[in-house]
Amino acid sequence: MQRPTLALNVVMLGPPGAGKGTQAERFARTHGLPKISTGDILREAVVAGTPMGQAATATMDAGELVGDEVMIEIVGERLTRPDTRPGFVLDGFPRTVAQATALDGIMDGRGALVVIDIVVPEEALLRRLAARRICGSCGVNAPVEWIAACGTCGGALVVRTDDGNGIVRERLRVYHRQTRPIVEFYSGRPTFRTIDGNQPPDVVTASMDGAIREVSVGPGEVRA
Numbered sequence: 001m002q003r004p005t006l007a008l009n010v011v012m013l014g015p016p017g018a019g020k021g022t023q024a025e026r027f028a029r030t031h032g033l034p035k036i037s038t039g040d041i042l043r044e045a046v047v048a049g050t051p052m053g054q055a056a057t058a059t060m061d062a063g064e065l066v067g068d069e070v071m072i073e074i075v076g077e078r079l080t081r082p083d084t085r086p087g088f089v090l091d092g093f094p095r096t097v098a099q100a101t102a103l104d105g106i107m108d109g110r111g112a113l114v115v116i117d118i119v120v121p122e123e124a125l126l127r128r129l130a131a132r133r134i135c136g137s138c139g140v141n142a143p144v145e146w147i148a149a150c151g152t153c154g155g156a157l158v159v160r161t162d163d164g165n166g167i168v169r170e171r172l173r174v175y176h177r178q179t180r181p182i183v184e185f186y187s188g189r190p191t192f193r194t195i196d197g198n199q200p201p202d203v204v205t206a207s208m209d210g211a212i213r214e215v216s217v218g219p220g221e222v223r224a
């Protein structure tokens with residue numbers, strides 16, 4: 001008898017600059033899954049000037065977290081869409097124990113979460129975030145070979161508004177205070193894995209693929 005194929009539901013954890021977005025993008029593209037980045041959703045709302053974007057701007061620019069209620073509603077709605085049925089890659093959510101608890105509720109009956117925690121030393125995080133440039137138009141992280149303009153849309157490259165030195169240090173403090181506890185929340189689960197993110201991006205991609213394969217029992221199937 002053929003076993004039903006389960007969804008591949010991936011959650012990326014890690015401090016600011018760990019490479020969550022970079023790896024989420026690669027994994028989602030390779031596996032044909034939607035990448036859901038709460039940071040991107042918020043930045044798009046800021047650019048569009050929606051009420052949510054206007055409310056979130058000051059919080060994000062201060063390096064603090066947007067309220068749990070708003071974030072849980074955004075992700076809860078996004079995960080009702082049909083494109084998430086085969087699975088998804090979540091980048092930037094959950095970020096608090098309250099969000100992680102809510103996600104368990106949202107996932108009830110939808111299969112296990114594969115949780116990947118990317119670990120990178122603080123000096124490397126500070127270096128990466130100080131060096132990062134993004135496209136001022138489409139928001140994508142600029143690879144080093146883009147000198148002045150975005151290779152995708154031609155927009156000018158700029159510093160992300162929350163990548164200033166003081167704000168990055170606050171983001172790291174917020175990570176340790178509010179987000180790090182969710183590593184404990186997930187670490188006892190059989191589908192939790194830690195990977196070394198202080199390696200070249202392709203090596204991190206291979207580690208992540210290997211870790212996800214290890215907890216999977218077949219294509220798209222995850223041991224609960």
Ligand code: AP5
Nearest residue numbers: 016017018019020021022038039060065066092128132201
């Ligand atoms: P968010 O956008 O999620 O930011 P973050 O978690 O601080 O993460 P970053 O985007 O800075 O880093 P990353 O780990 O994705 O690394 P990346 O791949 O970009 O959130 C921003 C704000 O939104 C929050 O502060 C908060 O205010 C709000 N927010 C979002 N979600 C929320 C939630 N759930 N609840 C409440 N508030 C929320 O890489 C970083 C740099 O390093 C890039 O330049 C990249 O090219 C480079 N790089 C990547 N990998 C490597 C590597 N292996 N080696 C060398 N360089 C690398």
